[in-house]
Amino acid sequence: MVNDSVFFESRVALYTDMSRKILGLDIRSSSIAAVVIASSIKGNEVEAFYHVSWESDIEEKDSEQTRALKIIQENIDLKEVECVASFPAELAFYRNIQVPFKETRKIKQVLQFELEPTMPLPIDQTIIDFQNIPHARQQDRTSILAAVLEKSKLDKILSTLQTISLNPQVVTISGYSIALCIAKQADTPDQCLLVDVYRNRATLFVISDGQIQMIRSTVCNSSGVKPAELICKGIVQTVSAAEDTLGIAFQPKIVFMAGYGTDCVDFRNEVSGKLEIPVKQVDLIQDMGIQRKESDDHPWIPEQMENALALATFETSGNHGLNFHRRQFAAKKHWNAYRNDIIKTAILAGVVFLLLLSNLFYDFYSMGSEMADLNSRISAIYKQAFPDSAIHDPFIQQRQLRAEVDELKKQSMISDHTGKELRSIDILNEISSLLPKDMDIELDNLVIGPDNVTIAGDTSTFNSVDEMKSLLEKGSIFQKVTISSANSDKTGKRIAFKLKLDL
Numbered sequence: 372m373v374n375d376s377v378f379f380e381s382r383v384a385l386y387t388d389m390s391r392k393i394l395g396l397d398i399r400s401s402s403i404a405a406v407v408i409a410s411s412i413k414g415n416e417v418e419a420f421y422h423v424s425w426e427s428d429i430e431e432k433d434s435e436q437t438r439a440l441k442i443i444q445e446n447i448d449l450k451e452v453e454c455v456a457s458f459p460a461e462l463a464f465y466r467n468i469q470v471p472f473k474e475t476r477k478i479k480q481v482l483q484f485e486l487e488p489t490m491p492l493p494i495d496q497t498i499i500d501f502q503n504i505p506h507a508r509q510q511d512r513t514s515i516l517a518a519v520l521e522k523s524k525l526d527k528i529l530s531t532l533q534t535i536s537l538n539p540q541v542v543t544i545s546g547y548s549i550a551l552c553i554a555k556q557a558d559t560p561d562q563c564l565l566v567d568v569y570r571n572r573a574t575l576f577v578i579s580d581g582q583i584q585m586i587r588s589t590v591c592n593s594s595g596v597k598p599a600e601l602i603c604k605g606i607v608q609t610v611s612a613a614e615d616t617l618g619i620a621f622q623p624k625i626v627f628m629a630g631y632g633t634d635c636v637d638f639r640n641e642v643s644g645k646l647e648i649p650v651k652q653v654d655l656i657q658d659m660g661i662q663r664k665e666s667d668d669h670p671w672i673p674e675q676m677e678n679a680l681a682l683a684t685f686e687t688s689g690n691h692g693l694n695f696h697r698r699q700f701a702a703k704k705h706w707n708a709y710r711n712d713i714i715k716t717a718i719l720a721g722v723v724f725l726l727l728l729s730n731l732f733y734d735f736y737s738m739g740s741e742m743a744d745l746n747s748r749i750s751a752i753y754k755q756a757f758p759d760s761a762i763h764d765p766f767i768q769q770r771q772l773r774a775e776v777d778e779l780k781k782q783s784m785i786s787d788h789t790g791k792e793l794r795s796i797d798i799l800n801e802i803s804s805l806l807p808k809d810m811d812i813e814l815d816n817l818v819i820g821p822d823n824v825t826i827a828g829d830t831s832t833f834n835s836v837d838e839m840k841s842l843l844e845k846g847s848i849f850q851k852v853t854i855s856s857a858n859s860d861k862t863g864k865r866i867a868f869k870l871k872l873d874l
Contacts (some may be wrong), residue, residue: 387743392418394452395682396537397545398528399569400459401427403439406679407447409662410687415658417663419447422675427570435526437534446668454539455682458528458566460546460574464490464519465586467504467616469512479513484641488519498525504584504617514617516584518544518693525695541686542696548681549629549653550576550583553696556658557615560624562608566602566655567595567678568630573602575609579621583692586614599641606646629653629677655680793848795819795874801848802826806839824872825855829865833857836868843872850874 380590388498390411397404402424423439443449468485470478482501487494491724497519504514525542531784532539542674545565553559565576571592577585589605591598606626613621626648632638633652643650654673656663661684746765753760753768762768796821806812812835814828830836843852851873 374470382688388648391687392452393683394447394449394454394537394538395548395679395686396454396456396532397676397679397682398436398456398458398531399545401425401435402675403443404679405438405443405447406676406683407452408450408683415659415661415684415687417661419664420666420671420676420679421446421669422672428736431726432531434448436531440531440535440537446763449535449537452686453686454532454537455541455543455686455751456528456537456539456546457521457543457545457548457678457682458524458531458585459569459572461546461572461588462520462524463544464631466517466519466590467585468515468517470515471512473513478513482515482517488520490519494522496522498522499694500693500697502583502692504582514584516586518586519639520695522710529696539696541682541694542709543693544574545678546574546576546629547583547586547693548685549627549655549678550578551685552655552659552681553627553653554578554581554583556637562621562623563625564606564623564628565627565629566633568598568602568628569631570631573630575605575611577613577617579613579617581618584617585609585620587612597641599645603642604647605683625649625651627651627653629674631674653677655684658736660686685686687807798824798848802843803847805842805846807842810838811835812839822874824849824874825869826872827867827869829860831865833866836866836870838869839868842870843870848874 395404395406395408402422404422405420405701406417407419409416418633421443425435448627458491466486466489467872470485472478478501482499483494486499490497498518498521501515501517501520502667504516506514528542529539537827540814546565549567550565553565559578559581561581562579565578567574567576567607571590573589573591575587575589576583577587587605587609589601589608590599591605593601609791610623626642627645628639628650629652639650639652652673655661655677656671656673661680747768749765749772750763753762753772756772760771762771775819779827799817810857811831812825812828813830816825816827828840836854840852840854843849849872853871853873855871857866857868859865
């Protein structure tokens with residue numbers, strides 16, 4: 372019993388050590404937030420986090436991003452992490468369209484042609500990704516939420532990440548992962564909104580029936596107008612656009628807010644009062660029950676870290692949604708992340724293969740035994756049928772038995788007055804060859820007897836019945852053709868007939 376307990380504890384320790392480390396990297400116009408989550412059998416835990424910002428009016432933003440990434444690299448261990456990154460949502464374009472088919476392959480083939488007329492730049496200079504929006508009422512069409520990003524902007528993001536040897540397996544838009552987390556929570560209302568605020572921009576996510584159905588980016592900071600008023604205006608416009616574009620009655624039960632300034636209670640109360648809708652600040656640590664290691668160097672500020680946390684958290688579930696870096700992701704990362712699992716799977720596959728091979732050999736042996744038994748039974752039947760035969764080969768015995776059976780079948784065939792053997796197929800062929808294909812005849816009954824054949828059906832006129840009789844009499848098989856009956860059917864438009872053909 373003690374040995375079993377030690378073994379169980381060692382297995383738990385093994386699986387605990389085999390945790391994935393996922394880096395969520397939220398890249399904004401003037402800041403970068405990084406969160407590393409350790410995902411194991413015990414759950415998700417925030418292992419490390421860091422935030423770097425710079426002045427928004429600095430011209431050399433690329434160099435500032437590179438500097439910020441190197442600072443993060445100095446403060447967080449990024450070895451063997453899986454990276455999930457996001458870029459500012461306002462860099463992308465968003466469109467809701469419908470296509471007349473459901474296959475992903477076909478959607479990809481036509482998507483750029485559907486989007487091209489609405490794009491402010493050539494479609495071949497963009498990267499497109501999309502997600503389906505299932506609607507029960509749309510059986511023959513598929514609703515799609517498409518996001519379009521300029522290739523040069525994606526290349527710049529990837530190039531910047533390469534400076535610290537990061538190759539993200541997912542690159543998506545800021546705020547999107549938070550919206551996914553909210554949409555998948557069990558206590559989230561059927562219809563709600565997420566407003567992700569950063570500086571003077573806000574991204575609004577329309578969530579309905581557990582799906583992100585629309586994305587809009589709007590300005591939330593303008594001289595002379597309160598940010599709360601601009602956000603309320605953007606929400607009203609988004610609700611109206613959702614109803615017009617999606618064809619649904621969209622009435623959000625709550626507005627979730629994330630990002631800079633949303634931690635202010637007065638700000639949330641002002642938005643809630645103007646819209647007459649509850650407003651709640653996003654707190655994924657509490658809502659999703661994620662553990663977090665405390666840091667003495669820098670505090671955890673939700674409005675700065677929520678999006679990076681959501682990126683890492685949702686990656687652990689395997690649901691990516693919009694991803695602009697599907698094809699470019701290196702396979703080496705997958706190998707490093709899942710090497711032990713792949714090796715174990717390969718060993719298990721080898722064991723299964725050996726079992727299948729053993730089963731195959733057993734089947735061959737069983738088949739050989741069954742064949743020997745069948746040969747023995749064939750020989751016994753053959754000796755009963757031909758007691759004087761000297762043949763001992765089961766194969767030859769089987770051929771002789773088959774030949775005798777075929778001979779008995781021939782003897783049971785219908786014979787005409789000349790002694791000529793007739794088969795049913797010969798009679799059918801004779802009728803088919805004598806009657807022309809364009810003749811208006813529908814046969815619904817055919818009876819073949821030892822001396823005659825009876826056919827019944829309907830045709831267009833009485834003359835057609837006479838013509839059929841004349842044509843069949845010209846054949847070599849039928850000695851005499853008699854019209855047993857010919858009458859108009861109930862509709863009065865067809866002639867029901869019955870012919871007797873003597874053999």
